Amino acid sequence: MAKNSFNTDDACLFESMLGEDDRMIMETARDYAQSRLEPRACEANQDEIFDMNIPKEMGELNLLGVVVPEEYGGIGASYTAYGLIAREIERVDSAYRSFLSVQSSLVMHPINVFGTEEQKRKYLPKLATAELIGCFGLTEPDHGSDPGSMVTTATKTNGGWVLNGAKMWITNSPIADIAIVWAKAKNAGSDDGKIMGFIVERDSDGYSAPTTHNKMSLRASFTGELIFDDVFVPDANVFPTVRGLKGPFTCLNSARYGIVWGSLGAAENCYHRARQYVMERKQFGYPLAANQLIQTKLANMLTDITQMQLLSWRLGNLKDQGQDHPSMTSLAKRNNCGRALDIARVARDMLGGNGITGEYRVIHHVVNLESVNTYEGTYDIHGLILGRDITGIQAFTPRGNDLPAAKPEPVAQTLEATEV
Amino acid sequence: MKISVCIKQVPDVSAPITIKDGTLSQDSDRMVLDAYSASAVEEALVLTGAHGGEVEVVLVGPDKAKETIRKALAMGAASGVHIHVEDMSGLDSAAFAEILAAWHKQSSYDAVLTGKQSQDTDAGLTGGMLAWKLDLPYCANAVGLTYEGGKFLVKRQGDTGQEMVELESPCLVTCSNDMNDPRIPSLKGIMQSKKKPVKTVTLDDLGLSLDGVKGGVVKTEGKGFKDVPGREPGKKFEGDPAELVSQLVNLLDNEAKVL
Numbered sequence: 001m002a003k004n005s006f007n008t009d010d011a012c013l014f015e016s017m018l019g020e021d022d023r024m025i026m027e028t029a030r031d032y033a034q035s036r037l038e039p040r041a042c043e044a045n046q047d048e049i050f051d052m053n054i055p056k057e058m059g060e061l062n063l064l065g066v067v068v069p070e071e072y073g074g075i076g077a078s079y080t081a082y083g084l085i086a087r088e089i090e091r092v093d094s095a096y097r098s099f100l101s102v103q104s105s106l107v108m109h110p111i112n113v114f115g116t117e118e119q120k121r122k123y124l125p126k127l128a129t130a131e132l133i134g135c136f137g138l139t140e141p142d143h144g145s146d147p148g149s150m151v152t153t154a155t156k157t158n159g160g161w162v163l164n165g166a167k168m169w170i171t172n173s174p175i176a177d178i179a180i181v182w183a184k185a186k187n188a189g190s191d192d193g194k195i196m197g198f199i200v201e202r203d204s205d206g207y208s209a210p211t212t213h214n215k216m217s218l219r220a221s222f223t224g225e226l227i228f229d230d231v232f233v234p235d236a237n238v239f240p241t242v243r244g245l246k247g248p249f250t251c252l253n254s255a256r257y258g259i260v261w262g263s264l265g266a267a268e269n270c271y272h273r274a275r276q277y278v279m280e281r282k283q284f285g286y287p288l289a290a291n292q293l294i295q296t297k298l299a300n301m302l303t304d305i306t307q308m309q310l311l312s313w314r315l316g317n318l319k320d321q322g323q324d325h326p327s328m329t330s331l332a333k334r335n336n337c338g339r340a341l342d343i344a345r346v347a348r349d350m351l352g353g354n355g356i357t358g359e360y361r362v363i364h365h366v367v368n369l370e371s372v373n374t375y376e377g378t379y380d381i382h383g384l385i386l387g388r389d390i391t392g393i394q395a396f397t398p399r400g401n402d403l404p405a406a407k408p409e410p411v412a413q414t415l416e417a418t419e420v
Numbered sequence: 421m422k423i424s425v426c427i428k429q430v431p432d433v434s435a436p437i438t439i440k441d442g443t444l445s446q447d448s449d450r451m452v453l454d455a456y457s458a459s460a461v462e463e464a465l466v467l468t469g470a471h472g473g474e475v476e477v478v479l480v481g482p483d484k485a486k487e488t489i490r491k492a493l494a495m496g497a498a499s500g501v502h503i504h505v506e507d508m509s510g511l512d513s514a515a516f517a518e519i520l521a522a523w524h525k526q527s528s529y530d531a532v533l534t535g536k537q538s539q540d541t542d543a544g545l546t547g548g549m550l551a552w553k554l555d556l557p558y559c560a561n562a563v564g565l566t567y568e569g570g571k572f573l574v575k576r577q578g579d580t581g582q583e584m585v586e587l588e589s590p591c592l593v594t595c596s597n598d599m600n601d602p603r604i605p606s607l608k609g610i611m612q613s614k615k616k617p618v619k620t621v622t623l624d625d626l627g628l629s630l631d632g633v634k635g636g637v638v639k640t641e642g643k644g645f646k647d648v649p650g651r652e653p654g655k656k657f658e659g660d661p662a663e664l665v666s667q668l669v670n671l672l673d674n675e676a677k678v679l
Binding site: 020 | 452491606607610
């Protein structure tokens with residue numbers, strides 16, 4: 001017999017490489033997710049419920065914005081710890097992790113990185129406790145993968161800016177107290193046409209945030225629009241120095257990193273549930289697990305999960321050491337989401353007819369992961385980011401076969417094509 | 421009020437667990453605070469929260485078990501005592517009681533709390549043995565605990581119902597996991613726990629030796645092991661309901677003899 005035992009949850013023992021703080025934070029996130037989120041997950045998904053106690057509960061345990069320094073209400077934890085939290089929350093439901101990612105990476109992170117001292121002191125402590133909930137407005141109805149073509153504008157006026165336009169697919173927007181909004185500057189001198197960031201409060205005149213209905217995925221978190229009809233934002237609520245796509249891209253890079261870990265958690269949960277099911281379910285006199293087809297499926301899942309674990313862990317280390325590059329996150333986001341979705345679909349298949357019902361929770365992950373694979377840069381867009389890195393040639397816009405009627409001429413400027 | 425809580429590190433029951441040669445393999449990397457110990461810590465924190473005072477946790481274990489002390493500190497305990505024993509193989513409940521008794525003979529407390537058993541062996545013996553060695557009034561399997569006028573009032577789960585037992589201080593109570601819902605440490609608690617004092621004590625400091633404990637105190641010897649037997653399939657009766665009822669009553673009366 002081998003000297004050491006083989007851990008079929010963690011084949012290469014990545015958890016043994018975690019530091020003590022990170023492991024303890026992981027345990028808190030796991031205890032919370034399993035004891036408080038898991039019991040309400042099935043019903044919440046079915047009935048489209050986001051329990052408004054969840055933000056408060058996460059805030060009480062300090063799970064929001066953990067990398068933000070203590071003086072602004074965070075706890076100054078590592079990026080690895082942030083990833084481990086995302087993994088534990090998404091083990092239950094990608095919708096809950098989406099809430100946490102937006103609050104942490106897309107709202108607290110930009111205020112922490114781009115905000116003035118006053119903005120940090122005013123907003124971050126309240127966002128950390130979830131006294132305030134935030135959302136992030138970049139995507140527009142006609143501008144998804146190509147946000148550089150956004151049409152929302154911010155026109156300079158006395159003492160501030162006037163926003164006009166609309167944002168779509170905004171997680172948390174219907175419940176958000178503040179929105180981080182990216183818009184193109186007008187009447188702004190040397191900043192004209194540049195993308196700038198604004199902190200917009202929900203009670204501003206002309207601001208509305210209608211809910212998006214009939215989602216078949218991420219049903220347990222709110223998604224909506226942001227509509228700006230001459231919304232005035234005071235100068236005090238503008239990010240003073242960041243200009244261009246670098247701003248939103250910095251936020252997205254942080255959120256994508258959380259998704260790298262989150263999708264791992266969802267994949268692990270599908271694997272665990274499929275493993276348990278095939279051990280218990282008997283057909284033709286034997287457990288399903290006694291069949292070769294089933295065993296190789298499980299072997300493939302564990303192999304993929306082990307690679308996802310090691311990739312996530314290594315990326316976390318690189319971020320903690322300040323040695324990361326956004327393309328590393330693109331690679332890992334693309335890989336882990338794609339594999340998680342494959343694992344979830346195979347697990348659903350292994351559960352047969354039972355896999356169709358919500359109680360087994362695997363189909364719940366399948367439909368969630370369809371969103372996770374799409375948002376924050378689709379699988380294919382991240383492929384193009386990596387392709388550009390590998391070849392030095394951008395392929396976001398077609399060349400040589402442009403449609404005669406294409407107007408305006410496609411420009412090579414896309415979110416992902418922009419150097420940061 | 422000072423409450424000393426004896427805690428234990430155990431393998432995480434939700435992680436894959438292997439049995440090697442009849443014993444639980446302890447080399448799974450996921451080691452956690454025993455759930456019964458966690459209930460004892462929680463109860464101690466509730467009591468000191470209401471009446472003032474502080475909670476000290478005591479753990480016997482190897483170096484890596486320090487993380488479990490930190491978990492209790494992150495929950496809110498004020499200080500920890502790590503009785504360092506790197507190789508725990510061969511130690512049984514009596515050995516743990518001996519070691520814990522040696523520590524408590526030289527420390528002060530108003531009450532000692534332990535889990536009613538621990539998740540790794542489920543023996544449920546150490547608490548009672550420790551009370552005997554310390555000559556303390558004792559109550560096992562508590563599901564409730566209050567403090568009034570220098571006395572502890574224990575609600576315990578007995579075989580036939582719940583009993584109320586009053587214990588003079590100092591005393592020892594073993595805690596059920598039905599007693600409470602242990603708090604989840606916040607991340608701030610985890611960070612603050614790094615600054616709380618943990619005293620490391622060796623067996624030598626307590627006037628004990630590992631060989632002495634193994635030779636003189638350990639009473640348990642593994643003689644062999646068997647796999648858990650599978651459950652016998654049940655009987656299924658089909659047919660006319662009226663006939664089935666009389667058939668069933670007959671079997672319950674004459675075969676199972678439960679009526």
